[in-house]
Amino acid sequence: MTTDVSKWPFGVNPDNQVDFDETDKTPAMKVKEMEPSLKLCMGCGTCTAGCTAGAFTDFNIRQMFLLLNRGRNEEVEEKINRCMLCGKCILGCPRGVNTRNVILTMREVLKK
Amino acid sequence: MSEHYIFDPYVIPFTAGLIFITIAVAYYWIKALKRLEPEEINKIKSNILSPKIIPIFFSWLKEVFLESLLHRKIFGRNFLLGFMHMCIAFGWFCVIISEHIREFITVGLGNAIYVYFPIFLFDFLRPEGSPGSPFSSMPVEAFAITTTAIVFIFLHDFFMTMILTGKALSIVKKYKPGLFGMETKTKHNQWDQLIVMLLMLLFIPRMFAIGCAMYNGADAYAAGSVSPAIYAFLSYNFGQLIGPFLASYESIFWWIYSFCIGAFFVALPFTRYMHIPTEVLLIFLRKCGVSAGKKYTGASEVEVLSCPRCGICVDRCQLNTAADIEVQPVYMLEGVRDNEPDEEKTFKCLLCERCESSCPVGINISKIRVAQRDKFNEGKFKKDTGRYDYLDDVKESNGGTADTAYFAGCMTHRTPGTKKAMNALLDKAGVKYVSLDAQDSICCGQPLIMCGMRDEAQKLISENTKRIKDSGAKTLVTSCPICYNSFKKEYDLNGVEVVHHTQYLNKLADEGKLRLDNTGKKVVFHDPCELGRVGGVYEEPRSLLSRAAALIEPDDAKEDGLCCGSSLANTKLTNDEEKTVAEDALDRLLAKKPDVLVTACPLCKKTFEKVPGKKVRVMDISEFLAE
Numbered sequence: 091m092t093t094d095v096s097k098w099p100f101g102v103n104p105d106n107q108v109d110f111d112e113t114d115k116t117p118a119m120k121v122k123e124m125e126p127s128l129k130l131c132m133g134c135g136t137c138t139a140g141c142t143a144g145a146f147t148d149f150n151i152r153q154m155f156l157l158l159n160r161g162r163n164e165e166v167e168e169k170i171n172r173c174m175l176c177g178k179c180i181l182g183c184p185r186g187v188n189t190r191n192v193i194l195t196m197r198e199v200l201k202k
Numbered sequence: 203m204s205e206h207y208i209f210d211p212y213v214i215p216f217t218a219g220l221i222f223i224t225i226a227v228a229y230y231w232i233k234a235l236k237r238l239e240p241e242e243i244n245k246i247k248s249n250i251l252s253p254k255i256i257p258i259f260f261s262w263l264k265e266v267f268l269e270s271l272l273h274r275k276i277f278g279r280n281f282l283l284g285f286m287h288m289c290i291a292f293g294w295f296c297v298i299i300s301e302h303i304r305e306f307i308t309v310g311l312g313n314a315i316y317v318y319f320p321i322f323l324f325d326f327l328r329p330e331g332s333p334g335s336p337f338s339s340m341p342v343e344a345f346a347i348t349t350t351a352i353v354f355i356f357l358h359d360f361f362m363t364m365i366l367t368g369k370a371l372s373i374v375k376k377y378k379p380g381l382f383g384m385e386t387k388t389k390h391n392q393w394d395q396l397i398v399m400l401l402m403l404l405f406i407p408r409m410f411a412i413g414c415a416m417y418n419g420a421d422a423y424a425a426g427s428v429s430p431a432i433y434a435f436l437s438y439n440f441g442q443l444i445g446p447f448l449a450s451y452e453s454i455f456w457w458i459y460s461f462c463i464g465a466f467f468v469a470l471p472f473t474r475y476m477h478i479p480t481e482v483l484l485i486f487l488r489k490c491g492v493s494a495g496k497k498y499t500g501a502s503e504v505e506v507l508s509c510p511r512c513g514i515c516v517d518r519c520q521l522n523t524a525a526d527i528e529v530q531p532v533y534m535l536e537g538v539r540d541n542e543p544d545e546e547k548t549f550k551c552l553l554c555e556r557c558e559s560s561c562p563v564g565i566n567i568s569k570i571r572v573a574q575r576d577k578f579n580e581g582k583f584k585k586d587t588g589r590y591d592y593l594d595d596v597k598e599s600n601g602g603t604a605d606t607a608y609f610a611g612c613m614t615h616r617t618p619g620t621k622k623a624m625n626a627l628l629d630k631a632g633v634k635y636v637s638l639d640a641q642d643s644i645c646c647g648q649p650l651i652m653c654g655m656r657d658e659a660q661k662l663i664s665e666n667t668k669r670i671k672d673s674g675a676k677t678l679v680t681s682c683p684i685c686y687n688s689f690k691k692e693y694d695l696n697g698v699e700v701v702h703h704t705q706y707l708n709k710l711a712d713e714g715k716l717r718l719d720n721t722g723k724k725v726v727f728h729d730p731c732e733l734g735r736v737g738g739v740y741e742e743p744r745s746l747l748s749r750a751a752a753l754i755e756p757d758d759a760k761e762d763g764l765c766c767g768s769s770l771a772n773t774k775l776t777n778d779e780e781k782t783v784a785e786d787a788l789d790r791l792l793a794k795k796p797d798v799l800v801t802a803c804p805l806c807k808k809t810f811e812k813v814p815g816k817k818v819r820v821m822d823i824s825e826f827l828a829e
Contacts, residue, residue: 127777142612145642147592171589174662175653176612176645177770181808186777194653194773197583 113161120199121158121192128192130185131155137179137189143172151179151189158196167200210325212457213318219464220317226471227479230507237500242492249490262489270481271295275562279514280383286375289368291478296361304354321463324412324437325456329422347426352433359436365405366436372402386522388513388532390474397466397473404462410444411455412437417445418452477510481563484508494566496656498573505565509535515557515567520765521550524786525779531557531567538574548574549774552783553652554731554765575654590661593644606635606706607675609689611682612645613804619821620681620804623828624703631715636673644669648688652771659692667693679706681824683732683739683803684770690737702733704802704823708742711749718750718827725751725826726796728810729763730803743802743823750827751798756791764790766801768809784809792818800826 095102122128135152143149149172157166170193179189238246249258268274271292277284301320305313308327313319319326329345375382390398416423416430416438423430423438430438441449448455470476484504487493494502511532521527529547537543551571558567608628610621628635644666647659670678670693677699680686689700701709710716727747733739740760747753758764767775767783788810791799801807802823810820821829 140616142643142645146596167584171584171586172592174590174645174647175649175655175770177649177805178612178616181613181616181805188773188777190649190653190770191773194583201582201584 108160114163115159115161117163117166117196117199118158118161121195124199125188125191125195127186127188128155131187132185134184136182136184137187140178140182142174142176142178147172149173151193154196155192163200166196170196170200209316210456212453212460213322214460215457215464216321216460216467217318217464219467223467223470227476230471230476231480231483231504234500234503234507237503238492239497239499242499242501245492246487246490258486258489262486265485265489266482269485269562270478273562275564276512276514279560279562282371283375283382283384286368286371286382289364289371293361293364293368297358297365300354300357300361304351304358307350307354322456322460324415325452328415329419345422347423349427352426352428355437356433356435359434362405362409363436366409369402369405384513384517386513386516388511388516389528390511391536393469393473394511397469397475400462400466400469401475404459404466407455407459407462409437409440410448411452411459413441413444414449414452414455416441417449420445474509474511477508477563480504480507481510484563488564494569494573496569496573498570498577502566502570502573505563505570506535506539508563509539509565510563511536512562514560514562518556518560520554520556520767520783520787521552521775521779524767525782527775527779531561531565531571534571534574535565535567538570543574543578545578546774548578549654549772551772552731552765552767552769552775553771554769555735556731556762556765559735559761572652572654572656576656577654579654589658590665593661593665596642596644596665603674604634604636605675606633606677606679607638607670607673608635609638609646609670609678609680609685610643611639611680611685611804612643613684613808614681615639615643617804617808617822619825620807623822623824624679624681626828627707627710627716627824631710633710633715635679636675638669638673638678646682646685646688647692648684649770651688651692652769653773663688663692667695670695670698677701677706679703681804681822683730683737684805686739687732687737702737702739702742702802704733704743704746705739707824707827708746711746716827718746720749721751721829723751723797724754724795725798725800726754726756726791726794727759727823728756728766728791728799728801728806729760730801730806731763731765731769733802734760734763743800746823746827747800751800754794754796757793758790766803766806766809768805770805780809781813784813788813788816792816798826 133152133156137151138144138153141149141151144151149169151173154166154170157163173193175190175193177190180187183189249255271288273284273287273291276287298320301323305320305323327345375384379385379387416434420430420441423434426433470478487501487504492501494505509531513532515531516522519530522530527550529550534544534547534551537547548571553568553571555568558565561567608624610624614620645662646666647662650656650659650662675698678689678695679701680689681703683702686700686702689695707716711718725747727743729735729740744753764787765783766787767780772780796818799810799818799820800823801810801820804822807820807822810816
C-alpha cells in the first residue's frame with residue numbers, strides 16, 4: 091500500500107541534502123580564501139539578530155553563509171544585495187568575523 | 203652692446219631644460235584642467251570674468267607667498283622643518299628675483315629675452331680682461347661696483363647663505379629626522395631620489411663658479427666703496443679660499459652648473475617636485491571655489507600632482523605607527539598619479555583624516571580616496587538597481603507634532619546604553635521628541651559611501667529623507683557621528699537642523715533645561731574622528747564635560763584625536779590589525795590615568811570596551827551625564 095504524503099495534514103520540507111555532484115563549492119572556497127575570517131564563524135546568529143535589513147525582509151546573514159557553504163549560490167546571489175553594509179553585524183560578532191567584507195567578497199565572487 | 207658676450211654654449215643645457223619644463227608642466231596642467239567638470243569650469247569662469255577676480259587674485263598672491271614660499275603650515279608642525287623648507291624655497295625665489303632685477307638695472311630690460319642671462323649673471327657681468335671665462339668683453343662702464351651692485355651682490359650672498367643653510371639642515375634631517383618631528387622615513391622611488399640629489403648638487407657648482415669669477419675679477423670688485431669681503435661675504439671669501447687652486451677651471455664649473463640645473467628641470471615634471479609649480483595652480487583653483495569633490499575630476503588631479511610626498515602624513519597615520527601598514531596618502535597618491543592605483547592602499551584605510559588635518563598642502567585626501575574606491579568598485583559587483591526596493595513597502599512613520607526627532611543610528615542600537623541614557627536625558631529636560639528609528643531603522647548610507655558605493659546609497663538616502671521630513675521635526679538629533687556627517691553632507695533636508703547629541707545636550711544645558719551636577723571624576727574625552735575632524739565638533743562635548751566632571755585633555759586631542767581602529771570606512775583590515783590600533787590608541791588616551799574614558803561615538807565606545815585588560819570605564823557622554 092502506498093501513502094501519498096502530500097495529503098498529510100502537516101508540511102514536509104523538501105529534500106535538503108547536499109548533492110556533491112550538482113553543487114558548485116568553488117565560490118565558497120574562494121570567499122574563504124579571500125576573507126579567511128569566515129572560517130571562524132560558528133553560526134550563532136548574533137549578526138542576524140540585529141540586522142538592519144533583516145528587520146524589513148527575510149534577509150539573514152547566517153543563512154547567506156550556510157547557503158554558500160551548501161553551494162546554493164543562486165539563492166545567495168538573489169538575496170545578498172539587500173545588505174546595507176551598516177556594520178551592526180560586525181559589532182556583535184563574538185568570533186571576530188569580518189562580516190562586511192564577507193558580504194562584499196561574496197558579491198564580488200558571485201559576479202564572476 | 204656687442205652680441206657675443208651674452209651667449210656661450212654652456213647656457214644650452216639650462217635653456218633646453220627650461221623650455222622642456224615649461225612644455226611639460228603646461229602639458230600636465232592642461233591634461234588635468236581638461237578633466238574638470240562643466241560646473242567647475244563655469245565656477246572658474248564666473249570668478250575670472252567678474253570683479254571678484256581682484257580679491258581672489260590678492261588672496262591667491264598672499265597664500266602663495268605664505269604657503270609656497272614661507273611654508274607657514276610646516277612651521278606650525280615643527281619649527282626646524284618649516285625653517286628648512288623656507289630657507290630653500292624663499293631663499294631660492296629671492297635669488298632668482300634679485301638677480302633678475304640686477305640684470306634689468308644693469309643692462310636694461312632689452313635683454314629680458316635671454317632667459318638664461320640672470321642665472322649666469324656673475325659670468326656675463328664681469329670686469330674687462332678678467333681671466334677664467336671664455337669671454338670677457340663687458341664694457342667697463344657697465345661693470346662698475348656702484349651702490350646698486352653692492353646691494354644686489356649682498357642680497358645674492360644673503361639668500362644663497364639661506365639656501366645653503368636649508369641644504370645643510372636637510373642633510374641633518376636625513377640622519378636625525380627626530381629633530382624635525384619626522385619619525386618614519388618615507389620611501390621614495392628612484393626618480394624622487396635622483397631629483398633630491400640634483401637639488402643638493404646644483405648649488406655647489408654655482409658656488410664654485412661664482413667664487414672663481416670673483417677671484418678672477420677681484421681687483422674690479424674691490425673698487426667699490428665697501429670691501430668685497432663684506433658685501434660679498436660668501437662668494438668673495440669662498441673665492442679667495444678656492445681661487446688659488448681652481449680659478450682657471452671656472453668655465454668647467456659653469457658647465458656643470460648648467461647641466462645640473464637643466465637635468466633638474468627635465469626630471470621635475472616626473473617627480474614629487476612637480477608640486478612646486480602645481481601648488482600655485484591648486485591655490486588659484488581653491489580660491490575660485492574648486493577643489494577635489496565626490497568625483498575624481500581635474501581638480502582632484504591637480505591636488506594629486508600637488509602632493510610633495512613630504513611624508514608628514516606617514517607619522518600621523520596610526521596604521522603606520524601602531525600596525526606598520528604602508529597605505530599612507532604619500533604612497534596612495536603616488537599610485538594615483540602614475541595611473542596605477544593600488545587596491546590595498548586605497549581600501550586599507552580608516553578614513554580617520556588624521557593625515558588630512560596635517561597635510562601642509564591641504565589636499566582633500568579622503569575625498570580622493572573615496573573617489574578611487576568608487577572607481578575600483580566599478581564593475582566589481584553585479585549591478586542591482588532594485589536592491590533596496592523592499593524599503594518601498596515599509597510603513598512611513600506618522601507625521602508627529604514634536605519639534606525634535608531623535609535618530610539613534612545603527613551603531614547606537616548595538617550600544618543600547620547610549621540610547622537609554624539619551625531618552626532619559628531628553629525626558630529629564632522635558633523635550634518633546636519622536637524617535638525616528640526606534641522600531642525599524644534604515645542605515646544612513648554613509649557606510650556604503652565610505653566604502654566606495656555612493657550610487658547604491660542613494661535609495662537609503664531618499665528613504666531616510668522622506669522619514670525625516672514626514673516627522674515634521676525642525677531639529678534632528680543623532681547619537682552617531684557617522685549619521686551626523688551623512689545627514690549634514692549627503693542629505694538635502696530643507697532646513698531641518700542636524701545636530702549631534704553632544705551639541706543638543708550642550709544647548710539644553712546652556713538654556714538651563716538640563717541641570718548637571720559636577721561629580722568631580724577625572725575624565726578624558728576621546729575625540730571621535732567622525733565627530734571631530736570630519737564633523738568639526740570639538741567644543742560642545744568639552745563644555746558639557748567640564749560642567750559635570752574634571753576634564754583632562756589627552757596628549758592627542760582635537761585635530762590630533764586618535765582613531766579607535768574600527769571605522770566603518772574600512773572593510774579590508776583584519777580583526778587583529780584593528781585591535782592593534784585600538785590597543786595603541788587606548789594606551790595613549792589613558793596615559794594621564796583618568797577614572798572614566800568618555801567618548802561620543804557608539805562605535806568608538808564599543809571598540810574600546812572590547813580591548814582586553816583595560817582598566818578604565820568607557821562611557822558615552824550621554825551615559826556619563828545621565829549618571
